[in-house]
Amino acid sequence: MVKLDDKIEAMQDELVSAVQRLVRIKSVEDIGGGGKPYGKGVADCLAEALKMCGEMGFPTVNMDDQCGWCEYGEGDEMIAVLGHLDVVPEGEGWNYPPYEAVVSDGRIYGRGTIDDKGPVAASLIALKAIKDSGIRLNKRVRIIFGCNEETGAADMKYYLANGGEIPVMGFTPDGEYPLINGEKGIINETYEKDISDNGEYAILHIDGGVAGNVTPRYAEALIKAPKDFIPGNLPEKITVSGKDGNWLIAAEGVAVHAQHPEKGENAIGRLFLYLDTLPFEGSTKEAVSFIAGKIGMETHGERLGCDLYDEISGHTSFNMGVCSSDGKAISVKLNYRYPVTHEYEECQPLVEKAFTGNGWEQKAHQHKPKLYISEEEELVKSLMRVYREYTGDTSGPKSIGGGTYAKAIPNILAYGPIFPGDEVVEHMPNEYVSIDRLVENAKIIAAAITELVGV
Ligand SMILES: [Zn+2]
Structure with missing residues (x-):
C-alpha cells in the first residue's frame, strides 16, 4: 500500500x-x-x-x-x-x-x-x-x-x-x-422497596452517589433513634453526628468509573453495612439487610449470584451507583456489566429475582447487549x-x-x-x-x- x-x-x-x-x-x-x-x-x-x-x-x-x-x-x-x-x-x-x-x-x-x-x-x-x-x-x-x-x-x-x-x-x-x-453487556436498573413499616429506629432520608455508572464517593443517611442510642465503635470511614434531634450517618468511598468498580470503594455499600448493625424493624430491616448482605461493598455481584468470568474480559462488574430515600421507600440504581462470552440470561434474571424476592420493585431497566x-x-x-x-x-x-x-x-x-x-x-x-x-x-x-x- x-x-x-x-x-x-x-x-x-x-x-x-x-x-x-x-x-x-x-x-x-x-x-x-x-x-x-x-x-x-x-x-x-x-x-x-x-x-x-x-x-x-x-x-x-x-x-x-x-x-x-x-x-x-x-x-x-x-x-x-x-x-x-x-x-x-x-x-x-x-x-x-x-x-x-x-x-x-x-x-x-x-x-x-x-x-x-x-x-x-x-x-x-x-x-x-x-x-x-x-x-x-x-x-x-x-x-x-x-x-x-x-x-x-x-x-x-x-x-x-x-x-x-x-x-x-x-x-x-x-x-x-x-x-x-x-x-x-451493560445493564442499568433501578429497584425500589417500601420501608414505611418502622419501629423505634427509622430511616428518614438517604442520599448517596451521583450516577449509576460511577462508584459513589459519599453517602449519608438521616435516622431516627431512641434517646439512649450510642453509635458504638465506628468502622473506618463512617461518621455519626447529631442533627436536629436525629442522627446523620456519613460514609466515605472512592469514586471510579463503573467499568472497574474494584478500583474504587462503594460509600453506599459501606453505609448499609453500618446501618445493618442497627435494630431497624419490619420492611426497613429487610431492605437494609438485603443491601448489606447481598451487595455490601462487593464489586462483582458475588452474593447476588451474577459473578460471571472469562479470560477475555474478566469478572462481571457490579456497581450500586445511587441510593436515595425519602423515608417511605428506598431506591437503588445499579449498573452492572457481564463478560463478553457470557449471556444476559445468565446474569440479569438472578439479580432481578434476588431483588423482587425481597420485595423490591423494578422501576427502570435498560440493556445494552455485549459485543x-x-x-x-x-x-x-x-x-x-x-x-x-x-x-x-x-x-x-x-x-x-x-x-x-x-x-x-x-x-x-x-x-x-x-x-x-x-x-x-x-x-x-x-x-x-x-x-x-x-x-x-x-x-x-x-x-x-x-x-x-x-x-
Ligand atoms: Zn466519540
Missing part, C-alpha cells in the same frame, strides 16, 4: 482543512433546535460533511438529519466506516478557542478534533485516496456520519429502524488501537494485520468494560483513532489531534478498507 500512503501524505493539507471545516461548526446536541432532531449545529455539521463528500465526487444521502453517508465502490456487499459529528459541550479551561481548529505545534486544537471529527475527516481522505488512485472496489464502502453518538446513539437506532443497510463488516474509528473486539467478535473471524484478523503492519506493535485486540459506538450497528468494531500510550484528551479542555497521528490514521483506514474489501 506504499502508493496509497504517498498519496495520503500528499493530501495532508486537505486533511487538515477538512478537520477545520467540521470543527468550526459547533455541533453540541440541542434536541429539536432549528427543527432538527439533534439541533441546528449538528445538522449544519452533517450538511458540511456531505458537501465535502460531494466535492470529492462521492454520492451522498442525508437520512432526515439523523445521520448521513457517502459511498464509493460497486457490489452487493457494503463495508462501513462509522464516525460521528456530534460533540460534547466544550466546558471550561481552554487555552485555544474550542471551535476555531487552531493549528499549533503540529496539532489541531478544538472540540471534536480527536472525538470524532478528525477520524471522520481521515476516513474521507482515505476513501478519496483510494478513488484517486484508481483502485476499483468490488464492495461498496460507506462512510456513515452519525449525529448522536455522545448522548445515546438514537441516530443509529433511527438508521436501523428506517431501513438503513447493515454492513457485512466495518469499523468505527471512535475507540482505540489496536482493536476492541469485546465490549461487556464480541472472536480473533478467528476475518474482521478481527484483517484489522489486526493492518494495524501490526503499520505500527510494528504485536499486542492483541482488547475487551473492555465500557461501550463504544460499535454497539450501535451490527458487525463492526472500534478501531483507532487513539494509539497505545497517547494522551487521552477527548471530552477535555484543549482537545487536540496531532497532524502526524491523523495522517497515520488515514493510512491505516485506507489500508483497512482495501483489506476488508479484498483488493
